Amino acid sequence: MSRVSTTSSQTVDVRSLLENKRSKKLKMRKLENIIPYLLLLSALVSILTTAGILFTLLRETFGFFSEVSFVEFYTGTNWSPWSGEFGVLPLIGGTLLITVIATLVAVPLGLMSAIFLSEYASERVRKVIKPILEILAGIPTVVYGYFALTFITPILQAIIPGLSIFNALSGGIVVGVMIVPMVASLSEDAMNAVPNSLREGAYALGATRLEVAMKVVVPAALSGIIAAIVLAISRAIGETMIVTIAAGATPNLTMNPAESVQTMTAFIVQAATGDTTYGSIIYYSLYAVGITLFVFTMLMNLLSQYISRKFREEY
Amino acid sequence: MIEMQNKAQTPKNQSTEKKTEKVPNIYEVDDLNLWYGNDQALYEINMDIPQYQVTAIIGPSGCGKSTFLKTLNRMVEMVPIVKTTGAIRYGDQNIYEDKYRVEDLRTKVGMVFQKPNPFPKSVYDNVAYGPRIHGIKDKKTLDQIVEKSLKGAAIWDELKDRLDENAFGLSGGQQQRVCIARALAVEPDVILMDEPTSALDPISTAKVEELIQELKKDYSIVIVTHNMQQAARISDRTAFFLNGELVEYQETDQLFQNPEDKRTEDYITGRFG
Numbered sequence: 001m002s003r004v005s006t007t008s009s010q011t012v013d014v015r016s017l018l019e020n021k022r023s024k025k026l027k028m029r030k031l032e033n034i035i036p037y038l039l040l041l042s043a044l045v046s047i048l049t050t051a052g053i054l055f056t057l058l059r060e061t062f063g064f065f066s067e068v069s070f071v072e073f074y075t076g077t078n079w080s081p082w083s084g085e086f087g088v089l090p091l092i093g094g095t096l097l098i099t100v101i102a103t104l105v106a107v108p109l110g111l112m113s114a115i116f117l118s119e120y121a122s123e124r125v126r127k128v129i130k131p132i133l134e135i136l137a138g139i140p141t142v143v144y145g146y147f148a149l150t151f152i153t154p155i156l157q158a159i160i161p162g163l164s165i166f167n168a169l170s171g172g173i174v175v176g177v178m179i180v181p182m183v184a185s186l187s188e189d190a191m192n193a194v195p196n197s198l199r200e201g202a203y204a205l206g207a208t209r210l211e212v213a214m215k216v217v218v219p220a221a222l223s224g225i226i227a228a229i230v231l232a233i234s235r236a237i238g239e240t241m242i243v244t245i246a247a248g249a250t251p252n253l254t255m256n257p258a259e260s261v262q263t264m265t266a267f268i269v270q271a272a273t274g275d276t277t278y279g280s281i282i283y284y285s286l287y288a289v290g291i292t293l294f295v296f297t298m299l300m301n302l303l304s305q306y307i308s309r310k311f312r313e314e315y
Numbered sequence: 316m317i318e319m320q321n322k323a324q325t326p327k328n329q330s331t332e333k334k335t336e337k338v339p340n341i342y343e344v345d346d347l348n349l350w351y352g353n354d355q356a357l358y359e360i361n362m363d364i365p366q367y368q369v370t371a372i373i374g375p376s377g378c379g380k381s382t383f384l385k386t387l388n389r390m391v392e393m394v395p396i397v398k399t400t401g402a403i404r405y406g407d408q409n410i411y412e413d414k415y416r417v418e419d420l421r422t423k424v425g426m427v428f429q430k431p432n433p434f435p436k437s438v439y440d441n442v443a444y445g446p447r448i449h450g451i452k453d454k455k456t457l458d459q460i461v462e463k464s465l466k467g468a469a470i471w472d473e474l475k476d477r478l479d480e481n482a483f484g485l486s487g488g489q490q491q492r493v494c495i496a497r498a499l500a501v502e503p504d505v506i507l508m509d510e511p512t513s514a515l516d517p518i519s520t521a522k523v524e525e526l527i528q529e530l531k532k533d534y535s536i537v538i539v540t541h542n543m544q545q546a547a548r549i550s551d552r553t554a555f556f557l558n559g560e561l562v563e564y565q566e567t568d569q570l571f572q573n574p575e576d577k578r579t580e581d582y583i584t585g586r587f588g
Binding site for chain 2: 122153156195197200201202204205206208211215216219220292
């Protein structure tokens with residue numbers, strides 16, 4: 001057995017050094033024992049918060065359903081809480097309409113950006129573009145909202161005559177733009193994780209760049225890509241400020257993107273910022289809508305987890 | 316000085332060889348130089364590669380043998396900072412001409428890599444990948460191609476009932492032969508192999524070596540190998556690379572039994588590398 005010796009004339013006696021350190025380490029061991037509990041505590045904070053939110057939501061929701069029937073709430077097509085009509089479908093419809101438009105914008109743009117960044121861009125270009133794309137994710141959504149209202153809407157009005165100033169289309173497009181970085185960045189991560197040997201295998205068969213991207217890289221990264229899309233959609237469902245500002249406040253059961261709609265989140269803003277009195281039925285309705293929204297986004301997140309497990313192509 | 320002499324000798328040997336055996340060349344490499352950025356990796360390579368033979372390339376790690384192999388299908392350009400000078404004639408065209416479509420070249424020149432790299436798809440889809448990207452969609456035709464290619468790679472009997480299985484679930488040796496089948500599926504003229512058995516166990520290695528002997532009836536094979544015994548066993552001609560230079564290029568028997576260059580002798584007798 002050979003001992004490692006230093007190149008200098010003095011040799012380091014590692015064994016006695018370690019022996020010295022060991023006595024210090026023994027003191028550390030007590031702390032070492034406490035650390036798992038400290039870490040658990042921090043994890044518990046977020047779990048308890050979630051439980052607390054869920055508890056509040058449920059308690060107030062029960063209060064609501066003691067005055068308005070469950071069936072009326074989920075099947076009614078008229079939402080005018082100030083005159084006692086509590087059919088939530090127009091709000092759900094508004095939310096879905098915005099989400100569909102946003103998805104139609106975000107998926108193609110996001111995927112194409114991801115393919116460009118991962119398969120076409122040189123290392124230098126990617127290092128510049130990806131952070132810029134991610135900056136988009138850091139813009140406050142209020143800014144997006146006014147961007148939609150004062151920039152996108154006038155353009156749309158020039159194209160579609162008679163388009164009202166508040167409309168689902170403008171809000172949906174801008175929500176879509178807002179989630180593009182999320183789709184692009186997460187999909188690009190998934191595509192980047194595809195080993196280069198697979199690309200080489202395809203190039204060596206005479207595949208073009210596009211064929212390598214579409215027939216090898218995207219299928220291999222599919223689970224990550226779908227998870228990215230679903231997560232982004234879930235973000236779009238929960239988006240508040242853009243739709244509050246740009247899509248209006250007209251509960252409207254329609255699939256016409258040119259009309260003004262109100263989403264679940266926009267109603268919550270409207271009711272929460274108005275002079276709603278504590279304990280009134282409108283106050284309670286906030287929670288009923290809130291829990292509906294919560295169920296929607298939770299389902300999307302579960303779906304995303306399920307998909308990324310189910311479609312994992314192992315490589 | 317010795318180097319200069321050898322460089323002058325090598326082409327002469329080749330030309331006499333050509334006349335005596337009358338083997339047509341599939342590749343003619345002329346004065347090939349290659350740089351990764353500012354580091355030169357290949358120096359003035361001149362080498363003719365004969366058709367329907369196995370040409371082995373040996374040399375210590377970092378001698379440029381894999382780099383040279385990848386110049387033959389221009390896969391070396393996957394590294395963006397690569398620059399080359401000189402010419403490689405495939406058929407009668409210089410593949411480094413601007414107008415030469417690299418996809419066409421790679422359709423005719425298949426490649427098998429050091430580590431088996433099947434796609435994370437079924438065995439069938441792996442083999443059918445090449446024909447599909449070149450536009451073959453008919454299921455019956457594809458079935459035939461898949462069967463023929465897997466038979467050609469001597470793995471049909473093992474896998475004919477497992478065509479729908481993910482190729483990732485196969486053993487390393489099976490994966491490598493599926494990769495060979497994938498290369499055969501587009502019926503190339505040449506198969507380049509970059510240390511194809513270095514990640515395989517001895518039994519799988521023996522199977523792949525046996526397969527190479529079969530394949531040379533229909534394909535010209537260029538194989539890079541770390542293993543001198545392997546080169547001696549399976550190749551017709553052997554090239555010895557050292558520090559980016561082609562030191563010696565001979566009939567395999569002659570190179571191993573009676574090397575002309577001192578450095579070749581030192582390497583094959585195990586004095587370095």
